[in-house]
Amino acid sequence: xxxxxxxxxxxxxxxxxxxxxxxxxxxxxxxxxxxxxxxxxxxxxxxxxxxxxxxxxxxxxxxxxxxxxxxxxxxxxxxxxxxxxxxxxxxxxxxxxxxxxxxxxxxxxxxxx
Numbered sequence: 001x002x003x004x005x006x007x008x009x010x011x012x013x014x015x016x017x018x019x020x021x022x023x024x025x026x027x028x029x030x031x032x033x034x035x036x037x038x039x040x041x042x043x044x045x046x047x048x049x050x051x052x053x054x055x056x057x058x059x060x061x062x063x064x065x066x067x068x069x070x071x072x073x074x075x076x077x078x079x080x081x082x083x084x085x086x087x088x089x090x091x092x093x094x095x096x097x098x099x100x101x102x103x104x105x106x107x108x109x110x111x112x113x
Contacts, residue, residue: 028058056077059099
């Protein structure tokens with residue numbers, strides 16, 4: 001799987017770029033159709049639903065599986081996205097590592113801690 005980088009700004013715009021040498025950024029689709037959290041964009045002004053919407057957009061792209069993204073996005077939003085500063089970047093490999101850790105924790109795997 002090719003590495004991708006997800007970035008966000010205070011205005012809620014989330015972008016994605018592919019690979020280390022690719023400087024081209026594209027807006028990441030909010031994916032509101034999968035799970036309705038709010039009408040407009042993905043701004044993080046009040047966290048909660050906004051973080052969940054950002055998480056859903058990132059996970060849908062990173063995982064390539066809408067069902068898995070919907071299942072994991074709220075937990076990922078609370079555990080990861082809520083901790084993002086105003087401007088942030090996260091790699092696909094880091095997203096996948098967080099998802100693996102979250103899944104191990106759900107199973108009660110002692111190595112997950």
